[in-house]
Amino acid sequence: MRIPALIDPHVHMREPGATHKEDWASGTAAALVGGFTQVLAMPNTDPPVVDRVSLEKAEQLAVMNARCDFSLYLGAGPNNLARTAELAGKTAGLKLYLDQTYGPLRLDAMSLWQAHFRTWPKDRPLVAHAEGRTLAAAILMAALVDRPLHLAHVATREEILLVRAAKQRGFKVTCEVTPHHLFLTSEDLTGGWGEVRPRLGTQADVDALWAHLAVIDCFATDHAPHTAAEKASAESPPGFPGLETALPLFLTAVHEGRLTLDDVLTRMGDNVRRIFNIPAQPESWVKVDLDKKHTLSAQGMHTKAGWTPFEGWDVHGAVREVMLRGKTVFRDGQVLAQPGYGQRIR
Ligand code: NCD
């Protein structure tokens, strides 16, 4: 059957700076295989995207190499406060890292968050990586300056309950949840393989996320590839690849009656478009085979990560064909779009 093309509001493409993990050509091939025709890419590259020069450089690489459509986030830093607003119209949004994660972009001083929350235009997306108490602080800060806030990768019971309470109060918060926080607990992966931010939760956390599906606005992969060698090392960097496994996992959950296909499509399409103000693409759709049984494996995947936390999982549902702006970009296992076919969204 045909479904609308999907959009992922949270991916890491690693170019520039770490193209052994991923680059625009490989990462957007993974996106198309997964049924995504639009991706919003995070700024924790090397150099990070924090000003006009780094944004234009990263954009140039994306324009040359992306196979699907894209937009880039600007990272909030200690020194770019005065210059973010003028770049807002060209970006996916402003990203604030309020807790430690992969890359150099963490903002420590709460006064600095507040200044960024104030300065960034209210009609442009503002996204925060904020865990636990930090999430509570970010929600309060957004309320104080009366602006919308999108919370990246909500992962625990206490977090989703807090988001629910904030929404009930009428606060302008939205949130996304990743497939790995919905399908895995901290028991499922050993050592460095399980390193990810936010950390994988307990079964109670996972159950709470499923129980509060109505609070979850978007599903986002947080596709954060690191190589198998890096993950196996003593200093495993946090992050999982996710673009090629997300839709099959959700279709399997549909098959099992855990949610409806419509629940999935609104969270991987319409809601993302609305929150991030992204126009629908003409002549773009995905053909899925809802009954196709197969086993997830990193072998044959297009990400450079070379591994997946879902290795060996039996799933129900596969992507058959992807149409993007009138062109067949994926069919029967073959990625047909060339690097450079992708266009910028803004
Ligand atoms: C991300 C990465 O590797 O860039 N890692 C992760 O564990 N999620 C950073 C992030 O999204 O926090």
Ligand code: ZN
């Ligand atoms: Zn994050």
Ligand code: ZN
């Ligand atoms: Zn991320």
